[in-house]
Amino acid sequence: MTLIVALDKPQSLGLVDTLCGVASGFKIGVPLLLDVGLEGLRRARSRCSDALWVADMKLADIGHVMALTARRLAGLVDAVIAHGFVGLESALDILAEECRRMGMKLVVIASMSHPGSRIYDKVLEDVLEVIEAVKPWGVVAPATRPNIIRRVRRRLGCSVAILSPGIGAQGASPGDAICAGADYEIVGRAITSSENPLQAARNILEQQRRCRRACREPQQT
Amino acid sequence: MTLIVALDKPQSLGLVDTLCGVASGFKIGVPLLLDVGLEGLRRARSRCSDALWVADMKLADIGHVMALTARRLAGLVDAVIAHGFVGLESALDILAEECRRMGMKLVVIASMSHPGSRIYDKVLEDVLEVIEAVKPWGVVAPATRPNIIRRVRRRLGCSVAILSPGIGAQGASPGDAICAGADYEIVGRAITSSENPLQAARNILEQQRRCRRACREPQQT
Numbered sequence: 001m002t003l004i005v006a007l008d009k010p011q012s013l014g015l016v017d018t019l020c021g022v023a024s025g026f027k028i029g030v031p032l033l034l035d036v037g038l039e040g041l042r043r044a045r046s047r048c049s050d051a052l053w054v055a056d057m058k059l060a061d062i063g064h065v066m067a068l069t070a071r072r073l074a075g076l077v078d079a080v081i082a083h084g085f086v087g088l089e090s091a092l093d094i095l096a097e098e099c100r101r102m103g104m105k106l107v108v109i110a111s112m113s114h115p116g117s118r119i120y121d122k123v124l125e126d127v128l129e130v131i132e133a134v135k136p137w138g139v140v141a142p143a144t145r146p147n148i149i150r151r152v153r154r155r156l157g158c159s160v161a162i163l164s165p166g167i168g169a170q171g172a173s174p175g176d177a178i179c180a181g182a183d184y185e186i187v188g189r190a191i192t193s194s195e196n197p198l199q200a201a202r203n204i205l206e207q208q209r210r211c212r213r214a215c216r217e218p219q220q221t
Numbered sequence: 222m223t224l225i226v227a228l229d230k231p232q233s234l235g236l237v238d239t240l241c242g243v244a245s246g247f248k249i250g251v252p253l254l255l256d257v258g259l260e261g262l263r264r265a266r267s268r269c270s271d272a273l274w275v276a277d278m279k280l281a282d283i284g285h286v287m288a289l290t291a292r293r294l295a296g297l298v299d300a301v302i303a304h305g306f307v308g309l310e311s312a313l314d315i316l317a318e319e320c321r322r323m324g325m326k327l328v329v330i331a332s333m334s335h336p337g338s339r340i341y342d343k344v345l346e347d348v349l350e351v352i353e354a355v356k357p358w359g360v361v362a363p364a365t366r367p368n369i370i371r372r373v374r375r376r377l378g379c380s381v382a383i384l385s386p387g388i389g390a391q392g393a394s395p396g397d398a399i400c401a402g403a404d405y406e407i408v409g410r411a412i413t414s415s416e417n418p419l420q421a422a423r424n425i426l427e428q429q430r431r432c433r434r435a436c437r438e439p440q441q442t
Contacts, residue, residue, distance in 0.1 A: 030278070069252045072256065116311055117308060
């Protein structure tokens with residue numbers, strides 16, 4: 001399975017039952033976490049505990065503080081997302097160690113999907129170097145720029161999972177990122193704001209399957 | 222007044238009464254916010270509502286998501302901290318607009334205090350350009366590297382407030398950042414872990430005053 005659903009509003013937590021077993025996992029971010037608190041997250045998770053739960057904290061602090069945040073999430077999520085931009089020393093090194101200790105998957109952002117991400121892009125090589133040293137479970141690379149996904153895959157090999165946001169509202173189509181080498185596509189509003197979220201999720205999975213078949217064919221990229 | 226106290230544990234919220242009127246403000250970060258929730262923040266704030274309350278969210282997301290987070294904090298804090306490296310377009314532009322709408326002060330990080338911050342430093346010029354365009358109320362620059370504070374001040378002039386972390390546990394001394402041009406020094410453990418937090422805060426203010434006198438003298442830097 002290759003679909004992670006980004007839940008963004010308290011109401012969207014109601015979709016956990018509907019999408020359990022269809023989506024590979026669920027991603028929840030800071031605004032929703034502020035709305036429902038750790039206890040709300042615990043309750044949501046308990047309704048689909050075998051899914052991959054990802055806390056999209058966009059951690060970007062010194063290591064000590066990122067580790068404190070991750071510790072709050074122990075037992076509530078399987079994975080936590082941090083920025084590669086903050087670097088290794090006294091930052092991701094400490095967080096990675098804490099995640100290993102807790103058995104939590106670390107996911108590091110290599111690049112973002114929005115236009116302002118050009119500063120990030122300027123130092124992509126340095127960020128990839130940091131990620132190579134950190135050896136996280138996963139990397140975030142944007143579906144809106146498949147070239148970056150390809151570059152991450154070439155550079156880091158197949159031992160790392162690639163998670164791709166940017167599908168739907170931000171412009172990429174389901175399957176684009178998978179075809180470029182991503183393992184999971186993260187989809188939010190295209191599912192959570194749909195009139196029939198289950199059908200929307202199934203359609204996306206179907207599109208991904210088609211794309212995967214297509215991208216096995218020889219390509220000229 | 223030139224001192225912002227970084228509160229990091231639920232117990233440290235007990236210091237709000239003690240330090241109210243001595244510190245200019247209080248900074249609370251993500252780990253503590255996860256511990257006490259928005260309701261805990263509201264209660265803490267009500268005990269010293271004239272202070273400057275800063276939510277150190279280290280926001281680093283696309284604009285839409287950062288704005289959602291800031292909206293959760295409306296009425297609970299006076300200022301929110303976001304990263305400069307996420308850039309302007311579809312990121313800080315949207316957040317800045319939302320902050321203006323809500324009357325919330327935006328504080329943008331120009332540089333961090335830890336060794337891994339070398340990636341940040343590499344693009345300092347780009348980050349400063351973004352900050353110039355965003356026109357935030359404040360900028361974060363590390364007390365551990367006064368040269369960066371001086372550079373921010375020279376570049377952005379006196380219309381922006383400079384907030385400096387890194388005093389105490391991270392190595393800088395009280396007054397160092399002020400002398401380099403900062404408006405506020407952010408101090409955490411040196412106060413919150415002290416046996417006498419009130420005395421510790423007063424000592425820091427005294428050191429800052431001495432430093433300010435000293436740095437009025439001609440310098441050879």
